[in-house]
Amino acid sequence: MKKVLLTDCPDEKGLIAKITGLCYEHKLNIIKNDEFVDNINERFFMRTELQGDFTKVNFLEELKAQLPKDCNLGLIGQEKMRIVLLATKEAHCLGGVLLKYFENALNIEIVAVISNYQTLEPLAKGFNVPYHFISHQGLTREQHDEAVAKQIEAYKPDIIGLAKYMRILSSDFVKRFSGKIINIHHSFLPAFIGAKPYQQAYERGVKMIGATAHYVTDELDEGPIILQDVIHVTHDDDAESLARLGRDVEKTVFCKALQLASEHRLFVNGNKTVVFK
Amino acid sequence: MKKVLLTDCPDEKGLIAKITGLCYEHKLNIIKNDEFVDNINERFFMRTELQGDFTKVNFLEELKAQLPKDCNLGLIGQEKMRIVLLATKEAHCLGGVLLKYFENALNIEIVAVISNYQTLEPLAKGFNVPYHFISHQGLTREQHDEAVAKQIEAYKPDIIGLAKYMRILSSDFVKRFSGKIINIHHSFLPAFIGAKPYQQAYERGVKMIGATAHYVTDELDEGPIILQDVIHVTHDDDAESLARLGRDVEKTVFCKALQLASEHRLFVNGNKTVVFK
Amino acid sequence: MKKVLLTDCPDEKGLIAKITGLCYEHKLNIIKNDEFVDNINERFFMRTELQGDFTKVNFLEELKAQLPKDCNLGLIGQEKMRIVLLATKEAHCLGGVLLKYFENALNIEIVAVISNYQTLEPLAKGFNVPYHFISHQGLTREQHDEAVAKQIEAYKPDIIGLAKYMRILSSDFVKRFSGKIINIHHSFLPAFIGAKPYQQAYERGVKMIGATAHYVTDELDEGPIILQDVIHVTHDDDAESLARLGRDVEKTVFCKALQLASEHRLFVNGNKTVVFK
Amino acid sequence: MKKVLLTDCPDEKGLIAKITGLCYEHKLNIIKNDEFVDNINERFFMRTELQGDFTKVNFLEELKAQLPKDCNLGLIGQEKMRIVLLATKEAHCLGGVLLKYFENALNIEIVAVISNYQTLEPLAKGFNVPYHFISHQGLTREQHDEAVAKQIEAYKPDIIGLAKYMRILSSDFVKRFSGKIINIHHSFLPAFIGAKPYQQAYERGVKMIGATAHYVTDELDEGPIILQDVIHVTHDDDAESLARLGRDVEKTVFCKALQLASEHRLFVNGNKTVVFK
Incomplete structure (x- = not known):
């Protein structure tokens, strides 16, 4: 039986020894271990x-007893992550994830x-996934967000993916699903x-364009960054062709971010992420 | 005998036909031809x-006679571009260009x-290149820039490379060498x-860092971009290691931008560049 | 009205002048022009x-009259390329193209x-595309290829994409669709x-894996290469994870190659390609 | 005081627990820990x-006592790696490393x-490094290799870098410096x-070219791969320009491989490497 142990706690000496020692004691074999210490935030x-x-x-209970009280510990089995995808009109990111889902390539x-x-x-x-159309017309932002949130909660998802x-x-919406929304x-x-x-x-005449997958927080475009990628462009690309080229990067980065999430490789560390690839 | 013809002018119909027609008439064989029309700015x-x-x-005179009056035309032979490099304390960009110069890899x-x-x-x-130490101590920015400018002018360079x-x-310095400074x-x-x-x-927790080579204009960091590149970084990189990793990208991008300049592959188009690779 | 003129002929002086001159004469405006001379093969x-x-x-007739007799000339309008996709069991390349088709992102x-x-x-x-199941069981390679070829021909495609x-x-199959098969x-x-x-x-322990889109010729894996890309991998990747990572590259490269084809950006030049991006 | 502990041994349960436990016992703080298990070769x-x-x-002695007998253990301080570089006529890889050495960017x-x-x-x-010219003229391969080997041994290097x-x-030369030669x-x-x-x-018409840093073993070009990188090329590049473009990749990859070696991030695992970045 395979599980993933996630440890997120204030740094102190001997953490690896304690955790791996207890694993050894209980005959739990370590297949792979990644650790990171943020020395600035300890x-x-x-x-x-x-x-x-x-x-x-x-x-897990024994481990908690041995570690500092404010440790966040998780022990997660092989069950698939449940994800709800929100989209508007553009197909590439939504379709990209649906296709991976069809391929059984993501643990979601x-x-x-x-x-x-x-x-x-x-x-x-086409991919046999339920689709809920919730128009924003005639609703305030808060009303629409409330309607969407209720529909989301009916599915009890682990992750909400904003596929464009x-x-x-609204601030309330973000708080309601805090730490679960990937954009x-x-x-x-x-x-x-x-x-x-x-x-x-x-207009700036850049020679590369990119895409960024990030957790959503209250401040627009300021949440912890998960993954980024870019492609080279030229003087020959106008705003429209930049957008067209960019869609490929968006799709790839979004799918990879969801994959990292589904494999429990992401930690939020203040306004940054720790990503164990 | 090889030359490069550079044409930069308001768009109108038949420009390629006129130019290549005159080349054919004079038995000038076209080895390679790149063109771009900026439709927005015509x-x-x-x-x-x-x-x-x-x-x-x-x-060239015949060509001028056939083309619109406000055409910028250049006909450039195989002579090497003369370049003056300005640096402060960091070795990587300066050294990168000096090494390429030693290898005879740039047309400079x-x-x-x-x-x-x-x-x-x-x-x-070590590379047998004259070095002028002009301290800024005790000088105003204008005085120092004046001293540097005079030394630069003594060499009559085609390009001034700001190697970190x-x-x-100062605004005067930039105007004095307008269109010649690459940073x-x-x-x-x-x-x-x-x-x-x-x-x-x-501090932002980005997952990539990059470097940008650009022409210097009066507005800081706002000149036309020539070339950009990035590398992936991780949560494990602190500001110091980002800087260390970044130096490789800076060196590569700076050398490539100078190479493009030396091969007459760059046009300035407003606040952008046209780059014929 | 927009068209693309494709010229593929033995090199001689004045070709650009002749072609662009005739365009000018007929008031055909050149939006974009790319040319390449293979000096070795002239x-x-x-x-x-x-x-x-x-x-x-x-x-086109006038142009043919002015150019050498053995010129291959094409003048192509805005109609979409017709494509038949062949696949086996893996979904990623087929799905990648179907998704782009749904997005209307390819001219196919x-x-x-x-x-x-x-x-x-x-x-x-799911994408409303006809699917023909032609089992190879109980058939010789030639018999199966014949059945597939007949079904292909019923659709009169411009391109046959081998989506894994x-x-x-068989040699006969390749000849039958010579210059039209992209793998x-x-x-x-x-x-x-x-x-x-x-x-x-x-087994070799490489640190990168890649994918290659190429035209299919009689010699396995030896046809003219259209496009290649790679990704970095590590010691941690086994054959299975290499395959999983590789599928993303395959999908991206395959879609881009079909896009290049659909925009008439590909020429076959002996066992190589000329690609005007 | 900082040191790097390197462990390379047959896999068995509890290795991480034992090693990190002893570190904790001796109040040695773990700044960073990377591990990998090759499940196929255990x-x-x-x-x-x-x-x-x-x-x-x-x-170290205590650790050896606790671990299986055939463990390879290393405990390495902050001293710089001593490196001898071998070159022929091309400057880029040699110059690249010398420049990094001047910048103090490598731990060598x-x-x-x-x-x-x-x-x-x-x-x-120019970089104040001793240069030994040992002509191969008039010598057999074995004689020349012997002369070079003697000169190398006089410097007692940790690494021998083949900078083009x-x-x-000869087979004898490779054995003499087994595990120390990076090409x-x-x-x-x-x-x-x-x-x-x-x-x-x-001749094959590839659309990318690359470079590979690897340990040298007896079989030509078959040693364990450390690092690889590639760049995109086009139909416009002939063998000469491919070589020119390739030199940048060679230089970068070679410098990075030496950096990884100098930071003790490389293990040889049969005909592969384990690289802890």
Whole structure:
């Protein structure tokens, strides 16, 4: 039986020894171990892939007893992550994840797609995923967010993926799903924060464009960055072709970020992430 | 005999036909031809590698007569570009270009290095390049820039390369060498404009860092971008290691930008560049 | 009205002048022009995007009259390329193209999917594309290829895309669709030619893996290369994870190659390609 | 006081617990820990950065007593690696490392350069590094290798870097410095093994070229790969320009491989490497 042990706690001496010592004691074999210490914030992060018999003893309780009280510990089995995807009209990020889901390439279960337009319904339906159309028309932001949030909660997802969901989320919404929302931003943050990043990129005459997957926090485009990538562009690319080229990067970065999440490789560390690839 | 014809003029119909027609008429063989039309600004750019006998007729004068009056035309032979490099204390960009010069890998002649410190004198001397130490101590920015400018002018360079020259240039200096100054900026512009970009990058928790080569204009970090590149970094990199990793990208991008310049592959188009690779 | 003029002929002086001169004469505006001369094989390639009125004169006939007799000339309008995709069991390349097709991101019309298995039928159906299951069981290679070829011909495609079609094609099949078959090979050719490239890559301990899109010729894995890309891997990747990572590169490279084809940016030049990006 | 502990031994349960437990017992703080288990060959590799007081106890001896007998253990301080560079006529890889050495960017001490030509003497002298010219003329391979080996041994280097040393090494030479020789090969191995890889690449029409840093073993171009990188090329690049572009990749990859070695991040695992970045 395989599980992943996640440790996130204030740094102190002997943490690795204590944790791996207890694993050894309980005959839990360490398949793979990654650790990182943030020396500035004195914080310790470790991800440990374990194999063994977890049924006999309460390994996690024993571990908690040995570690500092304010440790965040997680022991996660092989069950798939449940994900709800929010989208608007653009198909590439939503379709990219749906295709990976069809390929069985991500450790996720896409439980629903929610959109403020009907445009992408055929795409979701083609992959046999429930699609909820919740129009924002005639609703305030708070009303619409509330309707979307209720639909999300009906599915009890582990992760909410914003697959080019082109709406600003209310502060309440973000808090309600704190630490669970992953967004794909269509620029190499912090360049071109805000609207129309490809138009901005064209006007500045950059020679590369990028995409950024990040956790969503209350401040727009300021959440902890998970992953970024870029591609080279030329003087020959206008705002439209930048957007077209950018969609490939967005799709790739978004899918990879969800994959990292689904394999429990992400920790949030203040306004940054720790990513154990 | 080989020459490069550079055409930069308002767009109108038939420009390629006129130019290549006259080449054909004068038995100038086109080895390679690159063109770009900026449709928004209605501007035409072309770089044409020609081979043939340029001695018999005044090809350039004839061409001027056939093209619109406000055409910028250049016909450039195989002579090496003369370059003066300005540096401060960091060796990597200066050394990178000096090494390429030693390898004979760039179509340039490094005629001098000027620095406000003596730190890099052994490096320049090791490559037999004159080194001028012009301290800024006790001088106003204008006085120092004037002293540096005079020394530069003594060498009549085609290009002034700022190889990590960590001083803000006065407006007069920039005008004096307008269109000739190429800088390497230690970030992926427009992200992290200004001082300490690696510290800024660390604090934002980005997963990539970059470098940007650009022409210097009066507005700091806002000149036309020539080339950019990035590398992936991780949570494990602090500001110091970001800077160390970044130096490799800076060196590579700076050398490539100078190479593009030396091969006459760059046009300035407003606040952008056209780069024929 | 927009068209693309494709010129592929033995090199001689004045070709650009003649072609662009005739365009000018007929008031065809050159939007974009790319040319390449293979000096070793003395061959000239040019791709010219034209805008204007093609109805009044027979531009192409006039052009043929002015150029050498053995010129290959094409004048192509905005109609979408018709493509048939062949696949076996793996979904990523097929799905990648279907998704782009759904997004309307490629200038193609996917007219059919043909497979020797039924595995991918739901995927094609989800995108409303006809799916033909032609089992190879009980058939010789020639018989199966004949059945597939007949089904292909019923659709009169411009391009046949092998989206991880895991069968070796008979010589007759390749000839029948000569110059029209584009394959994605799951390695950085010419490394790891043949079967199980990811197992080969794992055993050799490479630090990068790649994918190659190429035209199919009679010699296995030896056709003209269109596009290649790679990703970094580590000691931690086994043959299975190399394959998983590789699928992303395969998908991206395959989609880009079809896009290049659909925009008429590819020329075959002996056992190489000329690619005007 | 900082040291790096390197563990390379047959895998068994509890290795991490034992090692980190002893570190904790001796109040050695773990700054960074990387481990890898090769499940197929049942081999365990770990690199542990430690900080503490190593003077009081014999930590390494105690560790050996607790671990299986056939463990390879190393405990290495902050002293710089001594390196001898071998070169022929090409300056880029040699110069690249010398420049990094000048910048103090690598944890190495370049103790000497040895070459079978005098071409690069000014380069080494410019960086104040001893240069030994040992011509191969009139000598058998074995005689020349013997002369070079003697000169190398006089410097007692930890690493011998082949900075484009264009000679095939005798089997005796390789054995004499087994596990210490790092070569830069001018292709993306295993593609284009052997001579003239850029000519081979041109003839095959590849769209990327690469470079490979590897440990040298008795079989030509077959040693464990440390690092690889590639760049995109086009139909426009001939064998000469491929070689010119390739030199940048060679230089970068070679320098990075030496840096990894100098920071004790490399393990040889059969015909592969384990690289802890």
